[in-house]
């Protein structure tokens with residue numbers, strides 16, 4: 407592809423991302439699947455242009471607004487305007503070079519309109535960052551999350567948000583049912599993949615060069631899974647034992663279920679639940695590939711599905727990897743901060759509390775409840791745990807160091823709860839807290855159960 411054709415392909419892809427209410431990575435996969443003629447190098451270049459723009463979104467919009475775009479009666483901030491601004495402000499292209507590509511030729515962008523020519527003149531001598539940009543713009547944080555993140559992170563606000571702007575690494579987890587990390591590293595080296603052990607996870611591998619991992623035999627044979635190091639550590643916090651009964655209440659496509667079932671060495675039972683049956687079906691394929699036979703799937707109608715009531719107090723471990731704002735995954739999904747594709751905080755906070763409250767009933771006395779999110783927001787994390795503990799006196803917080811499995815290294819020191827972030831741990835942002843259900847006195851247990859039944863009967867009515 408010529409540079410001009412790549413530019414047009416990037417405009418097409420970005421326009422499709424802007425017009426489609428789906429995550430950018432799903433739109434990009436479909437885009438390239440429908441254009442198999444675009445070779446690997448061109449695909450990388452086009453995707454990098456578009457992802458770069460998603461990472462520089464607030465600053466590019468700041469410049470475009472200043473140049474008279476996006477207001478009432480003004481030209482819209484569309485894919486062409488964003489590409490033009492990015493070429494000039496970030497990639498240091500001169501006005502003449504940018505204008506040259508917009509020539510209306512075969513596979514080239516249409517010729518520039520008058521307002522686009524004016525935009526090029528206006529931006530020509532500038533670069534992306536400007537001292538007048540507010541810090542939320544400089545740090546690429548949307549208004550809805552800026553205040554709470556600033557408050558929660560204090561001095562770390564800008565460095566954490568800047569770390570969120572870097573591209574996420576590709577992490578793999580070794581499946582101990584199939585082999586060791588040494589064997590996996592050797593298989594990767596043989597295939598020409600540059601990789602090294604992760605810093606914290608004892609089962610993790612960080613890949614340093616771009617590689618289609620799914621084409622590797624070690625992946626197809628189930629020795630390797632793609633999983634961020636932070637997500638691996640959340641699974642470790644569960645510390646499941648072989649032979650135990652475990653529920654992964656929000657299993658989704660099974661990322662943590664796989665790690666948990668493998669830590670149990672295929673012994674015992676893991677029930678993977680979710681309200682989205684399609685996700686569980688996709689997870690089943692992964693379970694098969696990993697050679698795990700100790701997992702069953704259980705679609706739920708809602709958090710208060712009658713299955714929960716029927717299985718009260720039966721499980722050693724219950725994991726609630728709750729639906730959340732996903733603020734911890736912004737470096738992996740840079741568009742997520744700007745395009746609210748799922749429910750907002752006003753819906754998520756009560757849903758998280760409800761899921762936690764309902765799933766807690768499954769925990770046996772002496773068993774553990776693990777609450778996790780991929781969020782950096784205290785409302786979704788520490789505050790949910792504090793509120794839960796206040797209304798469930800039969801549960802107490804177990805310090806993460808105490809909950810950690812032997813032989814799996816030590817958890818990063820972030821207090822009693824696990825709180826991972828890109829700037830401090832070079833993982834995605836993850837949170838996990840472990841709570842233990844006390845071996846309650848019979849009278850107290852009856853009281854709690856009666857209260858549970860009352861809540862449940864009201865919810866089911």
Ligand SMILES: C[S@@+](CC[C@H](N)C(=O)[O-])C[C@H]1O[C@@H](n2cnc3c(N)ncnc32)[C@H](O)[C@@H]1O
Nearest residue numbers: 656657658660661662680681708709727728729
């Ligand atoms: C953060 S994702 C889970 C990711 C998954 N554990 C992993 O490691 O790959 C949250 C999941 O919660 C599910 N969910 C949403 N509402 C739920 C509910 N009321 N009960 C159970 N699961 C729910 C969503 O469908 C979604 O798959």
